[in-house]
Amino acid sequence: MAGNGSSPSRITYTFSSSHHALWAEDLAREAEIPIEVGSPPSGSSDVCGIAIRIDSDRADDLELRLNEAEIAFTRWDGV
Secondary structure (H helix, E strand, O other), rough: OOOOOOOOEEEEEEOOHHHHHHHHHHHHHHOOOOOEOOOOOOOOOOOOEEEEEEHHHHHHHHHHHHOOOOOEEEEEEOO
């Protein structure tokens, strides 16, 4: 967290299938990455209606895990 008291920005991840979204949620929880599950942002063309949001300071960790598991995702910064 920055010294000025501001919180990290949020990043939203969307997925092409519910299976991948739920798997991503499991991976995040196993890594103790706090997540919020919700609807995808408007304009998302992904088929799945599930999105996960995290603080930007944990994005590298989550994306490494998603890539290792070969889970395709779309990243939405600041959404």
